[in-house]
Amino acid sequence: MTTRTATARYDGLGKDGKGHISSPSGVLDDTPYGFGTRFGDEKGTNPEELVAAAHSSCFTMALSFALAGAGYSDGTLETTAKVTLEKDGEGFTVTRSDLTLTASVPGIDADTFAEIAAGAKANCPISKLLNAEITLTHTLS
Structure with missing residues (x-):
């Protein structure tokens, strides 16, 4: 642990x-x-930015390990997470995390890549932690 x-x-x-x-x-x-x-635009961070950093890095690492486990040995992965904070009555709720992935993995076909990426999205520990809608859009070049 x-x-x-x-x-x-x-x-x-x-x-x-x-x-x-x-x-x-x-x-x-x-x-x-x-x-x-x-x-606002003051210098510093905020909880949603930190969650976005955690989710994008966790998913990207999970995908990297899943691809390696499937026999791929080279590639580049870049993920942006957009975490949405919405008004909820008197307070706020984080309602979603939208992952946008750009990837280059030599030798992989689009269907195999999509299947491995979906598994990484579902199984990354931060995805499991979040109780929000999580989407994934990816581009494979």
Whole structure:
């Protein structure tokens, strides 16, 4: 079992508050987040961006390993995740994560690629974690 952590701190409350998030690896090191980074254009991150980063990287790694397991040894995969936050009554809900994949895998046919990609989408741990609609659009060159 692997356990990873991150710590979030919020100074002040509501729109006027300012948050910072850190992780032991140092990739997130007192990185700012708050209302302005979530709903505006202030410098920093936000939960949906972090979920998008987690989902795109998890899916891409899962697909890489699935392709290797199927006997493919070369290729390039690039995935963008668009995580949607929608108003839900008085609060908000993350309703979906749309994955867009561009791939180049020499020697693979489109049907085989689509089947392996669909399996990676369904089985990546972050896909399993999310309780939202998850779509996948891919281009194979």
